[in-house]
Amino acid sequence: MKRFWSSRVVSFVVLIAMALTLVTACAGGAGEEAAAQKSQVDQIVERGVLKVGNDFFVPWVFRDKDGNLAGFEVDVASKLAEDMGVDIEFVPTEWSGIIPALLTGKFDVIIGGMGITTERSLRVNFTLPYQYFGNDLVVNKNMLPGVTSLEELNNENVVIAVRLGATPAATAARLMPKAQLHLFDTDEAVIQDVLNGNAHAAISSSPTPAFWAADYPDVLYQPLGGELLTSEPCAFAVNKGDHDTLAFFNSWIIDNEDWLQERGAYWFGSKDWEPLLGE
Numbered sequence: 001m002k003r004f005w006s007s008r009v010v011s012f013v014v015l016i017a018m019a020l021t022l023v024t025a026c027a028g029g030a031g032e033e034a035a036a037q038k039s040q041v042d043q044i045v046e047r048g049v050l051k052v053g054n055d056f057f058v059p060w061v062f063r064d065k066d067g068n069l070a071g072f073e074v075d076v077a078s079k080l081a082e083d084m085g086v087d088i089e090f091v092p093t094e095w096s097g098i099i100p101a102l103l104t105g106k107f108d109v110i111i112g113g114m115g116i117t118t119e120r121s122l123r124v125n126f127t128l129p130y131q132y133f134g135n136d137l138v139v140n141k142n143m144l145p146g147v148t149s150l151e152e153l154n155n156e157n158v159v160i161a162v163r164l165g166a167t168p169a170a171t172a173a174r175l176m177p178k179a180q181l182h183l184f185d186t187d188e189a190v191i192q193d194v195l196n197g198n199a200h201a202a203i204s205s206s207p208t209p210a211f212w213a214a215d216y217p218d219v220l221y222q223p224l225g226g227e228l229l230t231s232e233p234c235a236f237a238v239n240k241g242d243h244d245t246l247a248f249f250n251s252w253i254i255d256n257e258d259w260l261q262e263r264g265a266y267w268f269g270s271k272d273w274e275p276l277l278g279e
Contacts, residue, residue: 039244040108041084050081050088053102054112055095057187058208058277059267061112065278072267076130076260077111080252094185096165099123102237109249113205115167115232125240127249129233131264135171136209136228138220139201140194147223153201154178161190161199168203171229195219203229207268214271 044050054061054073061071069090081088091107102110102124113133116126137160139147147153153160154176162169164183172181182199184190191212193199202209206228213220236249253260267273 040238040242041245041248044086044108045084048086050077050084050086050109051091051107052077052088053091053093053098053107053110055093055098057095057113057205059273061090061092062277064276070273070276072131072263073111073113075263075267079256079259080111080249083252083256095163096185098165099237102239108238109245110237113234114237116235117167117170120237123240124237125242125246126235126237127246128253129235130253130260131234133232133234133268134206134228135168135203135230135232136206136222136226137201137203137224138191138194138209138212139223140197140199140219141221142219143197144200147201149223150175150229152223156180158201159199161193161202163187163190163204166205167230167232168205172203175229205232211271 052073054077056062057071059071060073061069064070074090077090078088089107091101093101093106095112098110098112098114099120101107110124113131114120114126115133116129120126137153139153144152144158156178158176158179159182160172160176160179161182161184162172164185169181169183172179182190182193184193187204187208190202190204194202195216202212204212209222210226213222236253238245238249
């Protein structure tokens with residue numbers, strides 16, 4: 001009997017030890033899981049650096065004559081980092097691959113004039129809009145003089161230059177489905193295609209087409225008198241499932257509404273910044 005109870009006691013002790021080990025392992029796993037699920041905004045503060053993905057697109061983001069980054073999005077991201085008490089790191093990324101780069105952790109957030117679309121919302125979460133843009137177009141007057149409507153551009157013999165992966169490409173395909181599209185990685189290549197006579201027209205985000213028309217009045221004109229083809233809310237893009245980070249960015253946008261309007265008026269309502277480009 002004594003040996004029987006001793007074995008029972010030993011078995012009981014072993015079971016208790018196993019249970020404690022399991023509980024400890026589970027607790028450790030839960031702790032690791034909690035750490036892994038730490039919000040992006042918490043990770044940014046702990047790291048001390050906000051990593052922002054964007055692409056070059058005057059006047060949103062560009063390098064000034066001294067080689068420094070400048071533009072509306074640079075102002076926005078820099079103030080956001082300042083208000084968070086962290087440094088800023090820009091990660092220039094081609095627009096066509098910017099969402100995949102966010103999803104793979106190359107940076108924390110996209111702040112680059114990204115319009116909210118259903119297709120993009122399947123892959124990322126958007127904040128509240130922090131600015132509104134629209135698509136506009138210019139036409140080469142030597143190739144197509146006197147255009148007054150989009151129907152005149154909706155022709156299989158018409159070539160329209162647009163930026164790859166950006167909303168102007170979708171706008172062109174929707175409003176002028178019969179036209180041919182020339183796709184480029186940069187807006188500089190888009191307008192050069194029209195200036196060279198390889199494309200009849202170009203579509204880009206406002207106010208860029210108006211700036212193009214003002215810079216090259218002998219070649220370009222705005223057939224719709226500056227009337228926008230679309231009106232698009234633009235927002236920060238973040239990874240899905242991170243509600244704390246989304247809530248923080250939304251709060252920041254609300255708190256800085258007046259400042260955002262003021263910076264938008266500077267960058268998009270004038271060309272006072274043009275000397276930054278140099279010669």
